[in-house]
Structures are given as structure tokens and as C-alpha cells.
Amino acid sequence: MRTRVYWLLPDLASARATMEDLIGSRVERRHLHFFGRSDCDLSDLHAANVLQTSDVICSAEAGLAVGAAVGGLLGSVAAVSYPGAGEPPQWSLIPLLVLVGALFDAWTSSMIGISAPNRRLRRFAAAIEQGSILLAVDVPAARVAELEARLQALHPEARLAWSEPGKPSFL
Incomplete structure (x- = not known):
């Protein structure tokens, strides 16, 4: 079972750099899910799919x-x-x-x-509407502390927003 950790990133540049750092830390791209406003171009990031964005x-x-x-x-x-x-x-x-x-x-x-927004993401709706990018990372529970420390050191602009233990990685 994996833990889903949510990070709020201020912009696309920070999101791209964070993605590269996580991939460099042996987190597979398929375990990174980026959420942004509908007018935000997340094409070069691993954007969240309908299972993660809808209810x-x-x-x-x-x-x-x-x-x-x-x-x-x-x-x-x-x-x-x-x-x-x-x-x-x-x-x-x-x-x-x-x-x-x-x-x-x-x-x-x-x-x-499928037409309703994900209830778990309501807490982030205001930040996303203001232009922040939400990153959900699915990691084994044993690596959570390591990756949180790494991201806090490399990306002080990122804000740890929430951790959801026991989340199946496909949701």
C-alpha cells in the first residue's frame, strides 16, 4: 500500500523541477499526479487522470x-x-x-x-484556482519521510499540504 502525499507548488516551473527531482529520486512518473486549473498546460507533466480528478x-x-x-x-x-x-x-x-x-x-x-469533482481535492480548490499546481505523489510508506525532507530541502517554495495513508495507487 502506498501513501499519497500532496504538495502545493506555486507555478509550472516549480512543478517541472519538482517532477525531475522526484524522478531522480527513483519515484516512477506514473506515481506523480499533477492537478491545475483547466487553462493550465500540464502536457509535459504527468497530469492526473479522470479517476483522480472526478468522484x-x-x-x-x-x-x-x-x-x-x-x-x-x-x-x-x-x-x-x-x-x-x-x-x-x-x-x-x-x-x-x-x-x-x-x-x-x-x-x-x-x-x-464522473462529472463531479473529487471530494478529496476540495481543500485545494482555492489554491488551484489562484494558479498553484497540486502534486499528489504515491510513495511507499517507508519512503514518505525521506521524500518529504528531500522536497523541503530542494524546493522551499513548495508547501506540504496533506498526507493520505493507505491510498491505492490507481486512485
């Missing part, structure tokens, strides 16, 4: 849970209420409707979540 993952997880619960409830009602004449309840409907409800609601919720 698609959280929305899909919530939809999965709600859909499974609603599917289970509807499956229970259907199993008891609609058996054939003289037949026992159709309990096999419950797992089927749990699965269908979970998948359907995860899909619909993710379609909504």
Missing part, C-alpha cells in the same frame, strides 16, 4: 452498496410475494437481484460521479 470511484462504491441493498430488499419481496401457485418462495431471486441492483446502481452512480 467516479466514491460514487461507484456508494452505488454498489445502495444497489445491493435495494436489490436484496426487492429480491426478498419478490421471492415471498410472487411464487407460483402452490410453490415455495423463490429464494434464488435474492442473489440475482442483489447482483443486478449492485451493478446497475454502481454504473449509474459512476456516470454521475
